[in-house]
Amino acid sequence: MTGGGRVDLRAPWAPIPPMRFFSDNAAGVCPEVMAALAAANHPDTAYDGDALSQSLDAAFSALFGTEVAALWISSGTAANALSLAAMVQPHQAVICHAEAHIQADECGAPEFYTGGAKLLLAQGAGAKLKPDAIEALAASLRQNVHQVQPAAISITNATEYGLVYTPDEVAAIGDLAKRRGLALHMDGARFANAVATLGCAPADLTWRAGVDALSFGFVKNGGMTAEAIIFFRPDLAAATRYRRKRAGHLLSKGRFAAAQILAMLDGDVWLRNARAANAAAAHIANAAHDRLLHPVEANEVFLRLTGAEAAALRAQGFEFYDWVPGVARLVCSWDQPAAEVEALAAAIGAL
């Protein structure tokens, strides 16, 4: 879960300007993206026939060091659902974590796009799947027509609790997937944050580890309306191009989506932004050491806070989610002002 639609508990009467830590979705758009939108603003071919859209395959193939098919798409939910629909028949299933975004925060998008496939839910600390949990779930199924059979695994990196799968951890799941004949999808709404933390090659975290399709997030990381679906098996893209149109996701002025993505790939803006968000979260984590629910490996901080403590922080202008009673979620954005981060760290330390 990324807190989709959780109630925003800002004090509307806040006497001081609010300091927003409730979602990286709430952040602004980075200047490179704004500039790219302006630069793209001239007549061009419609849909994805323009030069920018047509260059995505090459740009991502270069980034990943292998031939990929890349499609822009308006949301991470659509990226995930279209990826899964490319891998799973309606009578099959996807294995994912019980707290995965696709299960808990997408209003049934996978079911809609796949035509009614099931999500089979496994457990794991910090919303992280381990091979053992996947194996146990798969082994519990009777292999006959009375039960839906899994055809794919979906993992989220960084996870919904801000944990990062290492290349080795992904590869272990990739091996399992291959052994069982399952496809492997990675929900990378915060893929940039994971790569920034790991310092690894994007390839090591994806296709070299057995990932077949990646939802590569840009919006939380400084984009406006464009995410990317990366198929490491380019053959999966052909039907997806039809499905994207059929879902109303083939924008008629698609060049403005491509422009955003290319602007963030250029000069590794995507990594720069993610590093900034991660560093802010790390700074807060340092101040909140024994309150951490999970290690902080990306840009999300889950803190144990009493109601009184949460209220005290809010009174100082900090906005964040009450995740569950006694736990707050704070998310740092690519553009989080350093002063806000300092202030929050200090305020937590002073609790």
Place this chain on the structure above:
Amino acid sequence: MTGGGRVDLRAPWAPIPPMRFFSDNAAGVCPEVMAALAAANHPDTAYDGDALSQSLDAAFSALFGTEVAALWISSGTAANALSLAAMVQPHQAVICHAEAHIQADECGAPEFYTGGAKLLLAQGAGAKLKPDAIEALAASLRQNVHQVQPAAISITNATEYGLVYTPDEVAAIGDLAKRRGLALHMDGARFANAVATLGCAPADLTWRAGVDALSFGFVKNGGMTAEAIIFFRPDLAAATRYRRKRAGHLLSKGRFAAAQILAMLDGDVWLRNARAANAAAAHIANAAHDRLLHPVEANEVFLRLTGAEAAALRAQGFEFYDWVPGVARLVCSWDQPAAEVEALAAAIGAL
């Protein structure tokens, strides 16, 4: 049909700058929209919880003079499909023209969003439905469980051939719909062009004439990525908000969609842009009088051209679609340079 995906027959070697008349989707974004995007670029609440998104209902209620529910959406295809899904059960049908965009250019989006409802196809010159044709189609159905029964009618205004339904013409269909218990949807990808031509109140062309839901197009008319669904029966919106999320169309930074729409409503930019496009088309039509396949009532011109004539125009730098053999489609955009329009009119006159 609006020519979705038709081959762009531009001469890539064109020695002179191309003059684009092949699609209003290819046009740029108007300055008011660009400015609004920049103005919206600060942190705010995610999804549609921001102030801009929350003001859409009021803005459109004011425009239409009645209480409506308004949702931003990324594409006309999604606007149409979500509107129809709000009106039609999976075992039912939509009556539309055989050349309607929803039938011919959306890759089955209505079938996807409705869960497999059928489109029942009627005929009519210029892709325009007349009550008689609808009645004849409805009367041909056996009213039993062996056939899908219609639950809605969908018309396109302006039509796929640039014809305009008047308020009276819509009302005649609205009456028929009410009498038969059918909902009425209007695909208004070029609604602005229709209103600009008619000079009527938007209300007269929609809810006062029996329309229950309108896909209100902004992208072809100067927007970037935002269309609107207008429900004149606001109760239809509740489920649609879930369906929009489920379809991956609830953008996480939705304020950038709302901003585009509000910028075009403000000061009637939507009408100004549409009038410009219409005027350009009218100018060309005047020069092409006896070649016109249909009266030019919006911003599209369908011309009879021999292959040699089409080649002659292309040699002069004009880009357009070969609609069917012997017929060309030329579309004028909100920002079509006057010089291009003059040049095209002259070139056609000189054929």
Place this chain on the structure above:
Amino acid sequence: MTGGGRVDLRAPWAPIPPMRFFSDNAAGVCPEVMAALAAANHPDTAYDGDALSQSLDAAFSALFGTEVAALWISSGTAANALSLAAMVQPHQAVICHAEAHIQADECGAPEFYTGGAKLLLAQGAGAKLKPDAIEALAASLRQNVHQVQPAAISITNATEYGLVYTPDEVAAIGDLAKRRGLALHMDGARFANAVATLGCAPADLTWRAGVDALSFGFVKNGGMTAEAIIFFRPDLAAATRYRRKRAGHLLSKGRFAAAQILAMLDGDVWLRNARAANAAAAHIANAAHDRLLHPVEANEVFLRLTGAEAAALRAQGFEFYDWVPGVARLVCSWDQPAAEVEALAAAIGAL
């Protein structure tokens, strides 16, 4: 169309016993089937694990002279829809005749089972598709993501108007299908009647002519509740077994379905029954010569009758459908009493 759900215009006050010619669905069950049901009435393995169900593949493989996968199924509608779902993705289409049962009489079953695929409608006299009509339809489609692309052709043999495709006619369509990469389905609700007329090997009318899947009808021909899906590409069966379960069509006492089918294959009861129905229809056709709308090649007779003539026949106790104004449909069943056939022939001759 087979007249699904058309109003039964029997005179309820008929002073003489009614003579039913309105549907072969209304006929009884042949004695071999009733005996087989009784013989199967002992405990056995559930679903399709019983010996009878397990023997279907072999029985049909022998009949068709090639290895097939055969599944019992409760209705022709389900047989058709499951066959098409095995061939067509949700974003694709099936080419069929505008009056095909799958289009006109199954309440959208193909759309339901395929997840919203489209039926693309071709024309042809007597609901019979010719290669030219299919080619013209296919050629009219733009091959891009804006339009659904066909993945299969479905033909009905005997057609909804009782015409029979010869092996050569099927092979011509099969060649076209192969050339265009389309699968070929045959709705054989009256396959038995077609084979009985043609006297050909079942193989010649199906897989040797390019058919990939056949809905093999038994119910209209003397069965009770069991039809068969025959996959000539046995690989198509694997997913269909899941889809059948998922659709609630995997009967828990499936042996009673298998028993019906095996009883009708045994000793060629299926051909005997079909020949009887065909002969009855031929007898009536002989008497009705210049009134025939179509040649009578199976067990259906379409007659031009004025309202007064229709009333006159009904007054004599004959029951049938008014197909469209001025046209009556009369269907002969496997158990149509000879006296009824004689009486009808005489009554028509006397009009």
Place this chain on the structure above:
Amino acid sequence: MTGGGRVDLRAPWAPIPPMRFFSDNAAGVCPEVMAALAAANHPDTAYDGDALSQSLDAAFSALFGTEVAALWISSGTAANALSLAAMVQPHQAVICHAEAHIQADECGAPEFYTGGAKLLLAQGAGAKLKPDAIEALAASLRQNVHQVQPAAISITNATEYGLVYTPDEVAAIGDLAKRRGLALHMDGARFANAVATLGCAPADLTWRAGVDALSFGFVKNGGMTAEAIIFFRPDLAAATRYRRKRAGHLLSKGRFAAAQILAMLDGDVWLRNARAANAAAAHIANAAHDRLLHPVEANEVFLRLTGAEAAALRAQGFEFYDWVPGVARLVCSWDQPAAEVEALAAAIGAL
């Protein structure tokens, strides 16, 4: 779960006739049903236009003491899925037990029929839902568009482990459902066994306790291929009649389905058969007292058995399922021979 498709561990070489306790689906058909099929074997109107089908509403309205709409259907899976589709939109959810048949044994039929609705899984001993568990699940959901919202509850009576909900227990769930605006469905594959145990009026266990739709099972209880869907809100039936056709479940010779059901209602054959099965299970339970995993309240017995003990029973000719390691499921049928029951009781006692 009812063990759908679990491996049948009969010894094929069994030197003595097998004694089948592995499924009531494996039982034969009771003589009243066979007689009714024979009696119905004459020409009649097709589909559900015949007199038998048309009398179902009245027959079940009499049984339940209120006006209901009743539809025959070929399987319990289809009965469940059609019932749920009448109550739940594609973007909504059904609350059920994690081991409910609709979740674990129907290959995703609810997802297929509802167009991708979710099953939300609650826990409870013996696959029995308690109001507290339902409340806790419902309360855990955020009520916004990011999560699917429940629209119905489904319970199974008798449960998948042979436990029976009393009228009061159902009413407690019915009250909860009404309070939360949820519909209530009962999977009554073994409804007869529950009523036979409770000795209550069928009305008390259903509509008087808040049930809106019941899947009323006949096949496990002596029928051949006919179950019934009972709508206590008859308005739910209208769309279901279309959905039934669309799913290929409107049998063309539907009178043979109606005949089975009417034969079992007549003279309370359904209760007589269920009482016999229950009594057999009770007899076995008496002998197996301290091995029982759950109280035996219907016709299923879940026993703790070591591998050696299970083998010992099988060596004596008893057939049953290994449910999970260390647990066997034994099911008694309506026609279980008394000698087999005695022998099994004795064999268990002698372990």
